[in-house]
Amino acid sequence: MADNNLNGPPLLELSLAEPMDAPTFATIIVNSTVVDTRSPLSFAGGHIKGSYNIWLDGLPAFAGWMVDYEKDIMLVTERQEDIEIATRYLARIGFDKVRGYLCEGIEDWQNHGMMLEQSGLYTVDNLHDKLTQGDLFVLDVRDKEEYSEDHIPGAVNIYVGELEKRLDEVPSDRPVVSVCSTGNRSGLGASILARGGFKTVYNLIGGMTAWKEKGYSAF
Template sequence: MELRRIETPGIAHYAWLLADGEQAMLVDPSRHVQKYLDTARDIATRITHIVETHRQEDFVMGAAWLARRTGARIYNGNHDTFGHGDCRLEDGDTFYVGKLLVRAFHTPGHTPESMCYAVYKDDNAESAWAIFTGDTLFFGDTGRSDLPDEDKSVENAGRIYDAVHNKLAGLGDTALILPAHGPGSVCGSGMAKRSWSTLGDEKTYNDVFTLSRQEFAEKKGGERLPRPPYFRHMEKVNLEGGLPPTLRQGDVGLLNTDSFADKSQNNYIYDTRLPEAFAGGHIPDSHSIWLGGLPVFGGWVGNADSAIYLVTDRNDNVDHAVRHLSNIGLDNVQGALAGGFESWRDAGRDVEHSGAITPAVLHNMDNAPQVLDVREIDEFDSGHIPGALHCYVGYLADKLNELPLDKTRPVVVTCGVGHRAGLGVSILLKAGFQDVSNLLGGMKAWSALGLPVE
């Protein structure tokens, strides 16, 4: 028996390959399936079962494409929102992978169709060896409960609690917990930073075990998590088992400055450099989205139909950026600036600048600027710069007119460390604000200096 965790960078997604001899199951694949095929070959097995825990909303699934590549059968639950499945499983149904017995459990709450799969080493095993928990149970957390219906978040959190206690809690404390996501995923909020966990471990510290049903439902259901707009697109494409990749490595061409300037007009320019570099100089009307933030914030700015042009630190970052966007279904990347911003600068093209300021300088200013905090609301409420306004960066473009900000006065934008603030700065610049700065180090640096918060 062999188990491999295969991560998708940028979205904290885990797919799992479990092999027993010549048969293997692949749980929750993304659309870029070659890495799964390579891993299966490395351990001398073949993928015969493709298993879905639920219809993912934060990335394009690869079940249908992987099935075409391998001939494997797709296993999922008997619920309409799963879409296609060769083997539609009811609660308690079983199947085999080699000699391993796999039992399906319907565990609704995060989504109506959510399933978990307990793995037993053989028919006689009294306890599960591992449980593929999808987004039902994470390390230190559970999946968010607002996705089916925001108005029923507390009710759905109660369903998660019931599913965990009635279906999973008795499967054996030594069972490995194998979730679909880790820390940083938009599908949860309080995941523990650990590599592995067991059911017994989770019972000691996870809220779903340590709180009462009412306490858990109110806490989980009361979370205020942003819902990225690309989730709706993911729902549609994943209902059909996802999509094969559209762009392969090297498909997005490099454009010289003249071609880039001409073709990118009135389209989206994503500048993937760090915020400090963006502040020093950037192409006018571009969005600052750092490379690692593309698979989340790229989908807040553009959509599946948006023509996107890239500015990267180096030419060899282009394929990484394209892959990040591809994971959330943004496939209309039309080109990248050859040589990055340096080539634009050296060609004498128009350059726009923004500011950068340290916490100490901001704190000691006689004439305090306007401060805008673009973190999530729970982050803001946990402590922020006195007098700061708040708007989550994902909503900023749409809600900017509702904020009491003066375009003619300086604005300092802050977040956790400066990445999301960089996007906020670029949105304000596009809206005509004249003097916008990024607070370098964000609230992390502000707090490290012991500066006041409210």
């Protein structure tokens, strides 16, 4: 039992998701949750509307905050071999409804002429230059302890796990820049904002690590 908790269920007990082409995938996602495990950079370049961007190794920690246990899960991944890893991670925390995955990747979706959404990216230099203009809302999605240690001047802290329930605290009439330590949690935060109807959302690539590396001020 201890070994299963560490490594997930044995492969024979693991029900792998069904491979689907883009048209089939599109019909199923209407009543499902799409989880895109690609990198924040790949996700920003083009993703299916309404997807959560939970990077692969972040699934065990963050899927439980976002995903409805009663709904089927549909996966979009960077590589074919990520399907088993993602399914195992999800099974380990009680998700047993991983129904299908986009077998030819996001390119198949695009090649079938289906709509892709894009989200914005900021470098730390971009953000530093824009901060003086005062029209950006900087959202720090790290936990309170990380935020207390240091944060970008003026940033407001809402932990990414709580963000979906606190969207009313984020202004919808200003561009929002999502920030974490490196760009993964902030990528998830940006996808949550997009799902919530926010139109102008950016992910800060490199996060606070890159910000401090540049020597920019942090409180």
